[in-house]
Amino acid sequence: MKALSIRNLQKTYKGGVHALKGIDLDVEEGDFFALLGPNGAGKSTTIGIVCSLVTKTKGTVKIFDADLDKNRELAKSYIGLVPQEINFNQFETVQDILLNQAGYYGIPRKQARKNAEKCLRQMQLWDKRNTVSRRLSGGMKRRVMIARALVHSPRLLILDEPTAGVDIEIRRSMWQLMREVNAEGTTIILTTHYLEEAENLCRNIAIINHGRIVENSRMSSLLARLNVDYFVMDLAHPIKEVPEIPGFSIELEGDSLLNVAVPKEQGLNRLFQELTKRDLQVLSLKNKSNRLEQLFLDLIDKDQPQSA
Amino acid sequence: MNNWIAFITIFTKEVRRFTRIWPQTLLPPAITTSLYFLIFGTLIGQRIGKIHDVSYMEFIVPGVILMSVISHSYANVVSSFYSTKFQKHIEELLISPVPNWVILAGYVSGGIARGLMVGSVVAGISLLFTNILPENLGLALFVVLMTSTLFALAGFINAVFADSFDAISIIPNFILTPLSYLGGVFYSVSMLPEIWQKISMLNPILYMINAFRYGLIGVSDVDIQMAFIITSGFIVVLIFFSLFLLHKGVGIKN
Structure with missing residues (x-):
């Protein structure tokens, strides 16, 4: 009922x-x-x-x-x-x-x-x-x-x-x-x-x-429709340049925080492999935004009335 | 849905509200009317002499009692229902399955209860100043009941339309009190010039006060039957208007 x-x-x-x-x-x-x-x-x-x-x-x-x-x-x-x-x-x-x-x-x-x-x-x-x-x-x-x-x-x-x-x-x-x-x-x-x-x-x-x-x-x-997750990573040691990893969008905040967009098809394992190759040690990891929040914003943005 | 339980809940809540704040609701009319009886009845009344073959004190007692009933029946409902709107706990009632007529009956009964309680207090005080034995107690009680019903309904309508605390004091101050004073509480309309007698006959409170006076001391300036017709007519009209307002959600729904 x-x-x-x-x-x-x-x-x-x-x-x-x-x-x-x-x-x-x-x-x-x-x-x-x-x-x-x-x-x-x-x-x-x-x-x-x-x-x-x-x-x-x-x-x-x-x-x-x-x-x-x-x-x-x-x-x-x-x-x-x-x-x-x-x-x-x-x-x-x-x-x-x-x-x-x-x-x-x-x-x-x-x-x-x-x-x-x-x-x-x-x-x-x-x-x-x-x-x-x-x-x-x-x-x-x-x-x-x-x-x-x-x-x-x-x-x-x-x-x-x-x-x-x-x-x-x-x-x-x-x-x-x-x-x-x-x-x-x-x-x-x-x-x-x-x-x-x-x-x-x-x-x-x-x-x-x-x-x-x-x-x-x-x-x-x-x-399940969410294709990209956003993470904040706290690095063990400060860095000067943003690491370039194909398939991931990365921004450096300060000298030891990385904001990373992780597409579902890439996955976190590959990201960590790439970071390890570059000798970057991650102390902690957290979601930058709530998953539903991202979807919510996407849906609301799509529904904005068209301006003349 | 048990409407009786809902009605009793609203009624009990109302009675508990005005008895809880008795220094604001029951004490002031006792003091004010004591002063009326002392100043107008005892001090000035002795110089006025008799009206309709009764002492001035006896003449004013019914009007003073009914004036208190009118103002307190009205004040109880207008302040309580407006506060309910203002604090938004009207939503408790609107969401619940209480029919509109039960809401109206609950609040109006609360107003009647306060009117009758204040009327009893004032009547008790009057006995300190004069010894009135009611001519027709049943008639007097019936008039009080009808009058308090009428003004409780009027208070409800005022509260429905009110959008500020000022709006709940305008009608009592600028309409109700003048009409009560001009309704023959302290004088007989027969004492007025003819034109003012005719104008006074347009005041519905005059009929109620005189009907009550007739019940208590057997004296009236108006036809008692007409008083009942006018009061009943107003009650019926105000009941239907109140239910219409509740149905439409005027002042209480968006």
């Missing part, structure tokens, strides 16, 4: 901005799906429409076969949203935020308390349940939003840049939580600007640009 099915979705804002120009998108049940795109591409508008925060101009949205126009309450009952911005009542306690949310979904108070406890323990917030939410740290507030989105056990969880502005430690722990939630059967749609996050977590991906889907495929098949 499809967790989300979007057909010909269009949105024109009052000022005439054509934010969505007819999007078709399917997300299978159980998937961990990335919806990526540059700022202003239409990601948030799409999510806003799916979550009933934005009124669409045209098109259909179905959530687990429930049409958002014809069977609105059922369709909405399937969704949980973790928005970009903190949007809970900061004067309420953590537990009250979750209990109210459960109440909006018609969950009786006794059951709501059980659900809230489960979610707060999962998010390691149980000890903070009676804390007024404005007193929480940024990372805790993010986790409150995830707990709130999960309290009614949604079948489709939408995460709109859930780790924006949080430190790397919290981000990694949130990745683990998201994986656990997905493993329990919840379909997840993730938008993020951290492409490493999408690459690590998601199985399928759609890239949206200028209100259109420009790519929609499996993450693995998209990454």
Whole structure:
């Protein structure tokens, strides 16, 4: 079954901005799906429409076969949203935020308390349940939003840049939580600007640009299209001239860092053989950019509107 | 979807909100109305004498109570719903499967609850200054309920359209308060020149205050049936208009 099915979705804002120009998108049940795109591409508008925060101009949205126009309450009952911005009542306690949310979904108070406890323990917030939410740290507030989105056990969880502005430690722990939630059967749609996050977590991906889907495929098949990897190498000894190795593009940064473009057909083994022949010793090696980041930029560049 | 649970959730949240901040919501009307009763009722009222065969203090009590109910029913919904919009936790409700009529009923009931609570506080204070035995308690309570419903709905509509904190204080300050004062709280419209009597009849608050006064002390400047027709008419119109605004997402959706 499809967790989300979007057909010909269009949105024109009052000022005439054509934010969505007819999007078709399917997300299978159980998937961990990335919806990526540059700022202003239409990601948030799409999510806003799916979550009933934005009124669409045209098109259909179905959530687990429930049409958002014809069977609105059922369709909405399937969704949980973790928005970009903190949007809970900061004067309420953590537990009250979750209990109210459960109440909006018609969950009786006794059951709501059980659900809230489960979610707060999962998010390691149980000890903070009676804390007024404005007193929480940024990372805790993010986790409150995830707990709130999960309290009614949604079948489709939408995460709109859930780790924006949080430190790397919290981000990694949130990745683990998201994986656990997905493993329990919840379909997840993730938008993020951290492409490493999408690459690590998601199985399928759609890239949206200028209100259109420009790519929609499996993450693995998209990454397989990448022909060149970019590496930074730290040399043991400084050099004065850039080594010339046929088949590789190499730049010298300072006197001991090499930026190397490695085409797939050449491979790293040959590069190291050539460097060894030239008596160059490499201390460390790292990817210059995330693989998905490179593909993302290529796709977005291709989709730039032609200037007159 | 259990709409009753959703309604109770919103209603309880609203009641907890205004009781949590009782020094801002329940204490000020107690102090203000004590001053009204002391200054207008006791000190100045003794010199005014009787209106419609009742003491001036007895005459102003119903109007002062209802004026408090009006302003607090309105203020509760307008400030709460606008804050919900401003802090964006309106999104919690918009995303959830709560029908629009439940959202409206929840917020309006919260406004009614505050209006009734403030009305009770003011009525209790009035008993320190006068001994009114309600002529028709059921009628008086019904008028209070209808009036608080009407102004809670008006507050909701104000909050929907408001795009700043200034916008939620303009109507209470420049429309509601003048209309309340000119609605016969402190005087009988029969005391006015004929032209002003006719103009006063265009003020809907005049009908509500007089209907309530009739329920409490059996005195009124207007036809009670007309008061009920006007109040009910406004309530019906405002309910449909509020639901229309929610359906269209005016002020709350992009």
